[in-house]
Amino acid sequence: MVEKRRHSWMEIRDSIRSMILNSTYGPGDKLPRDEEFALQFGCARSTVHRAMRDLAQSGVVERKRRGGTTVRRDPVTRATLDIPITRLEVERRGSQYRHRLLRKSVQPTPPAIMANFALSEPRDMLRVEALHLADNRPYIFEDRWICLETVPEIADVDLTRENANEWLVRNRPYSRCDLRLYARKATPSDQDVLQSHDGDALFVMERTTWIGAAPISSLCAVAHPGYQLFTQG
Amino acid sequence: MVEKRRHSWMEIRDSIRSMILNSTYGPGDKLPRDEEFALQFGCARSTVHRAMRDLAQSGVVERKRRGGTTVRRDPVTRATLDIPITRLEVERRGSQYRHRLLRKSVQPTPPAIMANFALSEPRDMLRVEALHLADNRPYIFEDRWICLETVPEIADVDLTRENANEWLVRNRPYSRCDLRLYARKATPSDQDVLQSHDGDALFVMERTTWIGAAPISSLCAVAHPGYQLFTQG
DNA sequence: CAGTGGTCTAGACCACGCC
């Protein structure tokens, strides 16, 4: 007789994961249909679905309509990065936050920014260069391009009071965000702005956002020497 | 009369997000109960729940049993990093992958590794230093500590054939993974191993994994100059 | 075009954590 207790989706997820780990199903194999598993476990199909969604999100399996569920051949380690508003990051470290607007101008997008947005033609955008400070020491320098067609209101915002980072986060949601992280040797202008030493290794975060297909903002943020980025548990 | 068409959870998610963005509900405010929203939208409570789960996961709201749903005071940009198996990363760039085991020994954990695992006492672990190569050029150097109590089988694996990275991913799932990213100036030993130049800026990824409360592995991976990490979609 | 995953519903019960 089939057991009749309630099954949690986590138990079922773990069962399926175990079957994958002990090679009941190997990389590239097709798993049974959700309904099949539901019968096997004696639970509702939606419970299996919940479990499968979790496995798919963590990169263990791949799901396709009509194509069924397959075990991924190339497992990945998937981590979620929380990039907080810089002011909060600074304040959470117990430091005093300040912000300085260095330059603001309307310019046609250079090739690098066009590439970030996948634009074929240059456009006029608002370029904002600003420095975030912690206890009056340079923390992050940001060079940001904002698309005036998508975000016309930004032209009227006083960016010496609220920084572009916070204004955008609060007022302009994005539906897509591309991120690129790398290390770069400090240039003379970095040294000037960030008060870094010659040849310091700097951590760089480039972030480009869209709402739908419309470009919002493309940002290159250079952190002070010693900066680290963590994942949240 | 209440509209009777089906509502998708994404529509509802977007509606609620809009209400937050246009300040119907501000940072720190409590949102109506799920059931309340369900009545308002004329849909099932579970549909609201699905929408709310998404908003919670993307960092817009915070949910607590009994405590209800509140708008987060500190919106974050949340990005998912996929860190693939190094071999696949290399092969996907169209390069030939090779791997060289440099050193392998059992040693007591130094303070830095103890800190990563939050251990109070040193333990003997397997230390594996290895180099990943792309087209015979250094790609990533990794210095890895593996907990022999949690993963005793690793002692018998021939790590000159399959590298520790792949063996662990295939054989040992983790339930928790901490990640730390930063930039570091190349040391003389980096220059030797990675064939980098004096003072190059190197990208460093530290990754520590556990299964339950049991430590699995702690890894410091130093990438060749010019390495970049991207987010997926 | 048909099979599979994705979603929605209505209703029930559970469990956590403020009050």
Next chain:
DNA sequence: GCGTGGTCTAGACCACTGA
């Protein structure tokens, strides 16, 4: 205790896409 979110069920229909 009790109100809120979290989960489970059974059933229905939808939508994508590969056979």
